[in-house]
Amino acid sequence: MLQIYTGDGKGKTTAALGLALRACGHGRKVIMIQFMKGDIEYGEVKIASKIPGFELHQFGLPTFVEKGNPAAEDLRLAKEGFDFACEIISKGEYDVVILDELNCAIDYGLIYLEDVLELLDRVPKEMEIIITGRNARPKLTERADLVSEIKEIKHPFQKGILAREGIDY
């Protein structure tokens, strides 16, 4: 099945990580491929190798991507991540494949929607695919079996509180 976690509220990546934990508990093999992220300080990056059955790979710079004007390195890393995702999906060795922030990578022009749709055509029958990130394209949500939109009602950021270790990263 294809699941999409989108919306402007907090909890998309953490929902995917929660599902990963649950799947690993049942002995499933899970891989999370993160786009537009490249920072070892994330708690999930630090713990990944200690969770049996879980793997995490990052393809991005620690800096923000400029919308409409991505750096050459941002584009290169996104392409590398997408090629890696294609290889992982076609090999069919994982039960759950999480494409974290793929919606954003499409939205920021790093990855073509058409290439993602084509990749989804090739997903092995038993594999679960999770795509996270804001601004999921309608063509993807139409295709999905499950779509959750997390809506921001309140966030401490509005009070000037920045990302907190262990909570936001």
Ligand code: ATP
């Ligand atoms: P998380 O990784 O905490 O589950 P997310 O995946 O839903 O969040 P993203 O859109 O990927 O959110 O944003 C990444 C960063 O921005 C995270 O540090 C996250 O906690 C924070 N964030 C998410 N939603 C908001 C918001 N509405 N306002 C401010 N910061 C937010």
Ligand code: MG
């Ligand atoms: Mg996220």
